Amino acid sequence: MVVANTPAKPTTSLDHLVIKTPCTMDWGLMDGDNRKRFCSRCEKHVYDVSQMTRDEALELFAGDGTICAKIYRRPDGTIVTSECPPQEKKLAKRRLQFSIGALIALLTASAGVFATSPWIVRTVQPIVGKWFPSKNPKPTVTMGSMCVMGDVICVEPTEDTP
Template sequence: MQQLRISIPKPCTQNWADLSPAEKGRYCSSCQKEVIDFRGWTADELQDWFANSNGRVCGRLSQKQLDYFKPKEVRHEGWSFSAKVLLASSLALLTSSKVYSNTFAKSDSAIHQNTNEKGSKIKEEAKPSDSLIIIKGIITAKEDKLPLPDVSIFLKNSSVSGSTGDNGRFTLQVKATPGQKLLLEFKCLGYATKELEITPESVAQELELEMAFSDEGLTMGAVVVSYRRYPLHKRIWNFIKSPFVKHR
């Protein structure tokens, strides 16, 4: 198995906003190449794409993406280190099993008691005036006004979240009381994070939001791809996890 390494040794100094729109990103007239916008790609997508690509390409990646594919330092402790880890794990498992068996009866009754207490508290704290509201909106890129997909939307101080589709639109269902202030946070790789405060009364119409590029932590230029063979113990572990997957 091989470890993919991606780097941009000589970053380009061209301004991304000045480049012409292209199918996969922007076209640079200076080097006569299309610059692929990889910012929203996951690690698996990058791994698959570069594994099947030929030659160098020009791309735009975030620093987090480049850091993920940096060469990893391999520590050569040998099998003795693995044996130590296995022994420590076994001892910890035995100890935790004894502690768990001794405290199971007590914790079981305590859990039932706490569950009942939590249930009563939830009933007491429930607000009958809460109503379900639907928040709809569309997010576009400020530079070209095109719909922006894969934007993550979070309702702060809650577990409510969502994301935009290919058309840049999103829908959230939220419980709120009249006049309650709700803070939405919008995040997208390569774009500056935005926040928007709304109330249930202000979401009668579809929200419209623009997000601008964030040049912080972005690198553009010729992408150099290389491979480094994983150590034996990691190849064995990856085979155990995915025995039917062809590993490079």
Template sequence: MSRDPLDNLSVVRQCPAQWSRMIGDDQIRFCSHCNQNVYNLTNMSREEAKAVLSETEGKLCARFYKRGDGTIVTRDCSPAVKAGTKLKVAFVAVFGGALAALGFPILAPVYSGQVKMSPHQLVSKYARRLVRIDEQIGESKDTEEKKALLEWREEIERNLDKALKDERKGASR
């Protein structure tokens, strides 16, 4: 069993309160439903999230997203993921440059958005989008804008749920 507190995080009881309706900032808000601070671990660095878990002895209300492999999504991803991403980017840049130089029409799907992201990448993407949209909802004063943002948030949540299911399906293979 890992000694990293983020690897052993579990939900005892899920709160029905919506993050967007709580008062606070992008990392901590106050929940009037349970009368406690709620920490957004997804919008913290891994070290910040560990510090919060340590300070609260693991007894806290938290908002977080868990990947199919059980890891918690944080603002900074692990060095291994970053290194792998940099390697992939370098490979794609070299390979893409070579194809572009040769003029292959195979690049058309890249420019049209048809290249698929992995479920892991989609989970991270949608989790970050939810954090940003919650910030916008919290800052918005216009009711029509809030309504549109809440509808957009629901769509992002549906996409995140689908990506999480796809990721779990891929992890169970």
């Protein structure tokens, strides 16, 4: 929280405010709302600029006299107002996007590894078969049946063929 002495003429930019005297009073101990509170020690209203629009803050500082205000100044010198997107939200959004991207990459790589593993067919295929039964069931194989695979040709029966 700071006390800013403002000139009588309107300030064109909040970023050029001159902070004369810092105040040690705790904002949480003052009566009021998030935008304006009353300091019982100096008997003045204290304004939180971060809860105001830029135009509202400029209008506040355009008046005569000393204004007591709570401000947040970014490293680049700009003063935070309610119109400014919070930096924390931007960082949180970037972290979330990075985490989702990393998760997708991990899942894609894992799916590739599992799809090429021979044990996956033996382990997962029976489970999938229970959940999604085939529309064309395989013929049942009886005892003594033999399975032969290979190229099939059609041979005309001859008199010697039983």
